[in-house]
Amino acid sequence: MLQFEMGAFAEAKNNAATSIEASYTIPSEHHNPMEISNCIALWDGDRLTVYDATQGVNNYQACTAWCFETDPKNVRVISKYIGGGFGCKGSYWSHTVLAAMAAKMLDRPVKINLSREDMFTAAGHRPRTLQNITISGGQDGKVTGIQHKTNSYTNIEQKYFESCGNLTRVLYDIPNMSVSHEYKPLNLPSPVYMRAPGEAPGSFELESAMDEYAAKIKMDPIEFRLKNYAEVCPFDKKPWSLKKLRECYAKGAEIFGWDQRKQEPKTNMRDGKLIGYGMATSTYPANRAGGAVKLIMDANGILTVQTAVQDIGTGTWTVMGQIAADAMGIPSEKVNMELGDTDFPQGFVSGGSNLTATAGSYIIIAVKKFKEKLLQLSVAQEKSPHYQSSVADLSIKEGMVEATNGKSEPIANIISRSGKDSYEFTDTSQVGKGGFGYKKEAPYSSHSFGVIFAEVEIDPDLGVITVPRLTGVFDVGKIINSKTGKSQLYGGMVWGYGMALLEKTDYNPEGRVVNADLAEYHVPVNADIRELTVEYIDEPDYNFSEHGGRGIGEIGIVGTAAAIANAVYNATGKRVRDLPITMDKLI
């Protein structure tokens, strides 16, 4: 678990002109994907096939093989479409192995469907956290010391840790840092990764505390963040692979109309309602791993791309197809993606916002090699218009192989001339060792950044809160697909709204969930969400990935709850440090 010390915090605090200290609590939360976890298991002799809903087909394959003490080659996991996961379908739960066991004993296929109630015990959750933070520094806004303590729980058997202090090491240039985590093993179902684990709850505390400090010294919150801007990664001193956070602050402030904010709380009224503006910095690590892909081009020029990754609603089907088409130089209608099956070359889990960087990169690397091979084939074919040309003079555009001398032909001709039905190539990309291997080996520190702005409207008598506007501006490298990309960022911000105002899992003293259904565990619905605006800087980070993009699935939730809480403070003068911010806390 994360314990991090840098410099000498205690001394820095003693020497500081001012400081703030506060404790924040966030309740347990549950993922509640629309699709409840389920699976079908069936055996054929020693070979097991599992149809499941998983964020990692290879992970489930490995875990199932381990349970049955068999080679992973004897286990096939198929998961073509997943109805949301958010982390709960990344880990391996009991229903998969139980279905396989029952199928073996009964010698027939077995299906297990969990109930919505089961999702509150049998598929993980975000654990309740109690965080304590001290920020100390000068009256001029320069922070010299930060202490971030997290207290939470884990399960007796599993060792999952909600690392709230992760982002504290990354966000600001603070010379003296003390980040610590403490966990009690409890007899509760195991907590697990849930959208932006660590960063989501940690950002609520850090960005609320930063807002408290700024309020204390009467400085504008954005100006305060800029005063402590980190030009290099604070904890490992590596240069950023790319960081455009200043641009995010500036663009966001302009779009949102931050200059309309009143610095003094409780001074902004509109139609009898208290109005508040709040902001928070957002960040998420850029993660990347390796994987393998098989490329097959047929005599019709259709490129089939096979890799064992999965689409959990993030748009993997669309985006990987796009990336392959772009890299190959063919129209995207000519790409046939095949995912979600462990019979395909090894992929990677959809987690940590890594997949577009991971699979997108290894697909591009493979396609480049594949193109080279095809073109070499072409220049060796007697009947080819490019016979005996130099490969360097050839390029592929819109499915046509074009030479600098003007000769061109459809790429499919290379295959049909070869006398074979198709041409295949399999490639594996290794990136560092273990997990998200890329970051450990790279000379850069890669993180995405952003800024969230919130406007809240509060009834002064009843405490009813609405959020008329939420704006997010993000530096997430190059956006591969603007439509699906924005949707991911909108989705993250909607989650942040839920975290700030609605979501809470209630336990009775025996540890049983008492609101284990969608009527009493409140997720945001259409009626809750007003104006959502997402913009991005869209500058490619080629130091990080082949296409310049970083992950976007999780950054949207980071900072959103703090932005809303800070807006609530600006509207009412009340600092709510305990989520969710419900009406009773404001009247």
Add this chain to the structure above:
Amino acid sequence: MNNTEENKELWPEEKSLMKAEISRRKFITSATLAAVGLALAPYATLAAETSNKSLNFASFVEINTTINGQKMKMKIDPRTSLLDLLREQLGLTGSKKGCNQGACGACTVHMGKDRINSCLTLAAQIDGKEVTTIEGIGSETEFHPIQVAFMENDGYQCGYCIPRSDYVCH
């Protein structure tokens, strides 16, 4: 009423089996040897071994209904929910079981002109009624304007709530 040779009406299991036209063992073999992922029809798992002889059909009820324009006549267990009938017996898996409690709407279908939660509706209630499921909106060659609107504005991510979203706007 007994299931005798004279009874020509199809049980849901029989209907499924006739559609699938395969035995259990053949099903497992073909499922694991398939080169591409099967769109696994859940009803196909009701294999030949689910012998009608072991079930008591005395309490089954007969319903006459039209689903997505197709006239149907079935004998069903009266405890079956409409959602389970659609998904488990008829292979219409577009309607989803998001909560089975009427809180999420992912099971929304039309009964007549009304929007209903099929998880809270007994299958027996559709007797004499017309039902449209999400599969009945638009076609493979011509999308419904609602579907076009959702696609153009990227209204979906995983798509699991499509029955609710499409129907709410319908």
